[in-house]
Amino acid sequence: MENVLIEGKDVAEPDPIGSGAMYSNRIIPRDAGLTIDGNVAGEPTVIVHEPVEVRTPHQRKVRTRCNPLVYEAMALLRDYHFLPVRLSEPAIPVNLIGISKSSSLLIYVVRSRKPVPDAATLRRRYPENVRYLCGLADKVQYRIMIWVYSPQCGWRYYLVYPGGLRKDLDFPKSLKP
Helix, strand or coil: CCCCCCCCCCECCCCCCCCCCCCCCCCCECCCCECCCCCECCCCCCCCCCCCCCCCCCCCCCCCCCCHHHHHHHHHHHHCCCEEEECCCCCCCCCEEEECCCCEEEEEEEECCCCCCCHHHHHHHCHHHHHHHHHHHCCCCCEEEEEEEECCCEEEEEEEECCEEEECCCCCHHHCC
């Protein structure tokens, strides 16, 4: 390769580099002056992007506080030989995951001040979460449940299907493997 120095250009002729070779891929500026954008010629330009906040539709904006009902549900899962896993900041409306040898559960635990006696009331009170979980039901291989506690009705257990909800009449026998 032949080195040709053209006068009036902005790069200098390469000198021998550490290995003794005469060729280098690095461009050496002849005059290290400021360019129009304020950078020194030959230095890489650093572009700093502002952080973008990415959220799924069901991700909570603030940290959730401890819900004692979730711990009651965890104790119930342990009684039926499930390993309970509590999710503190879930991206989907699920508070607990129950894992056993034969099956797994995704559970959404809800506390309602008003009574929730049936699936229609649950769908009316929590439409976005129910719609999301019904859409998730045919995409995952796990059983999805919604456990609702209200002072007037106590605990109610609902199975989530792609087409809607059904009250689990066999609960807690349905948890046994």
